[in-house]
Amino acid sequence: MTSTFVAAGPFAGQKPGTSGLRKKTAEFMRPGYLECFVQAVFDAIGGVSGKVLVLGGDGRYFGRQAAETILRMAAAGGAARVIVGRGAILSTPAASHLIRLNAADGGLILSASHNPGGPDGDFGVKYNIANGGPAPEAVTAAIHAATERVTGYHIAGAPAPDLDRIGESRLDGMVVQVVDPVTDYAALMERLVDFDAIRALVAGGFRMRFDAMSAVTGPYAVEILEHRIGFAPGTVVNAVPEPDFGGHHPDPNPAHARDLWDELMGPDAPDFGAASDGDGDRNMILGRGVYVSPSDSLAVIAANAHLCKGYAGGIRGIARSMPTSAAADRVAAHLGVDLHETPTGWKFFGTLLDAGRATICGEESFGTGSDHVREKDGLWAVLIWLNILAARGKGVAEVLDGHWRQFGRNYYSRHDYEALPVAAAEAVMAGLRAALPGLPGRVVAGMTVTAADDFAYRDPVDGSSSAGQGLRVAFEGGARIVLRLSGTGTEGATLRLYLDRMEDDPDRMAQDPQEALAPLIAAAEDLAGIARLTGRAVPDVIT
CATH class of the missing domain: 3.40.120.10 (Alpha-D-Glucose-1,6-Bisphosphate, subunit A, domain 3)
Known part of the structure; x- marks a missing residue:
């Protein structure tokens, strides 16, 4: 097995979020950028020697090149086998299924999900663990720590095999198994x-x-x-x-x-x-x-x-x-x-x-x-x-x-304010967060606040805790608003406002959701001041 160590990195800002690391495609294509992140993943999971991995992605620009690079790095790390979708294609759920079906040690998914692709679009890399699911916070924290100390990466000298040809081949000592992405x-x-x-x-x-x-x-x-x-x-x-x-x-x-x-x-x-x-x-x-x-x-x-x-x-x-x-x-x-x-x-x-x-x-x-x-x-x-x-x-x-x-019907909507200046989005969140303790009992847009908090979660299975997961304001009758910053964008900040109101009168279940939610929309602006602090009078996307 022949491999080379290439000195590179570390690169700032390689902290994976909920869905891995997402950046502009051009940033991932910088010399050593992808490689250092992947090396950090390998380091954080204790190396890949003797392991079985699944690899594929959504076919976006740079995906095949990235897959070929990762195969060469996995070979240099001594991986036993990498199962890769033909053409480096695998949907995210199909990749999860292949990890589970083959009892693989994990997998790398090359995608930025619903974000635009192309040379001017977005790219992403996500590591999934042996159960087929996204890496939990402890693993992503270890990956982030590894990105801050990485000094280079190991890569095989041999080229990656033809990813359009189903079957097995070898890359140095590692088996590369190209499979039909759809069949299983x-x-x-x-x-x-x-x-x-x-x-x-x-x-x-x-x-x-x-x-x-x-x-x-x-x-x-x-x-x-x-x-x-x-x-x-x-x-x-x-x-x-x-x-x-x-x-x-x-x-x-x-x-x-x-x-x-x-x-x-x-x-x-x-x-x-x-x-x-x-x-x-x-x-x-x-x-x-x-x-x-x-x-x-x-x-x-x-x-x-x-x-x-x-x-x-x-x-x-x-x-x-x-x-x-x-x-x-x-x-x-x-x-x-x-x-x-x-x-x-x-x-x-x-x-x-x-x-x-x-x-x-x-x-x-x-x-x-x-x-x-x-x-x-x-x-x-x-x-x-x-x-x-x-x-x-x-x-x-x-x-x-x-x-x-x-x-009963829950009238529900999400209002997205996309590509906001980060400072403006954070000002909205900070203002509402500071106001939370004084909100219970206050009347806003004709509705009485019953509870307000910053959502924290304790996993009932493993006991892990996650704080700061979204600001919630509840009103009498079960209506509520939620405000949080999204972690899936690559440009500026995306502020999401969620509106939820239950209706149990069958004669009132055919309203337009935005009309039914009008009091909550007014209350949200009163409490958070999105238009005032961001200059956005209306959301970019309403769903």
Whole structure:
């Protein structure tokens, strides 16, 4: 085995966040930048000698080059085997499944999720642990510490093998196993979802549209929806992954998946619409003339999971991120299972899933999943919805209406203020944080504050603690606002405002959400002064 040590680094600012390290593509392409971060990952996990790793990503610009570099570094570190998706392609949930299926020691996912790609876009590297899930805070802290002391990296002198050719080859002493990125994942979906029931739905004339947003789920959706289930060719649009996602911002929401939205709200709308994001872990669900909020989607999936063959025995618990609406809480109470409220970030669900304390998980940022992997899974959510519609024999609007009449409706919305000056965003957070102790009992926009805090979490399984996870203000009647800074952007700061109000009167469940939430929107501005402190009179994105 021949390898070289190249002196480089350390580089400032390589602290991984909730979803790994995300930076501008050009920064990752700086000489030694990617390599030093990957070396820090290897150092933090005790080296890779003798280990089995999974490697792949969403196909964005620089992904293949990065994968080839990482393979050469893994070989230099003495890894036994690296399982890599053909063309360096793997959706994030498929990568999680491969880690678990092969009992791998971990994996590296090359993605910046829903962020734009291309030479002027974003790139990212995330390390997932042996359970298939994102590295917990203790591991990311160790990686960050390693980035601050790294002095260079080890890399094999031999070139990486052809990543377009399925099969095994050797890179120095390491086995490189190139696999079809779709096959194992599709087989898993067939075990969880009743494809025959969905085929019968299709045979009855049911139509759908899936927008892959020129991102990684295109090949998965074509194989599963069109080839295996039988939807008409062309059901999946923007199906070919592109290095710049075809110029799309691959974030499946009403703003960035506008063509899909317009089609589903149009006069000749199909029965069902869905979209997924850059790396395949997020989803948006639409029906003819109706949008399903991520919080409602989580609640409906949890309430109906027993209709899907992989969950026929029921579920053991539901976990949701703190900013997600309380809609799932009432489902958990109805089912007699535990409800867990965690910070934002899928890694916080991992211990609950591993311990068998949760089956269905979700977060407000268009992410839903279950214990089949340790990541959120966009295409899984789409297939579960199709299974539910087939079993219920109803459309999306009917399913939603029936759910609200049984459990009540949570009017819910997220307002995103993107690429803010960091100082302005931090001023908003600091101002509200300072005001929290004096808020209970105060009347704001005609509503009385009952509680206010900065959310802190203690994991019920491993006892780990996470503080400063979002500012919460609750009002009489269960309404609340939440304010937090997002860690997924690469430019400026993204401020997210979450608004949640429960309505149990069936005659008042058909309002426009922004109208229903108008008092909370006014209260949020009164308390946090977003427009006053940032100069942004309206959000950049409303979902």
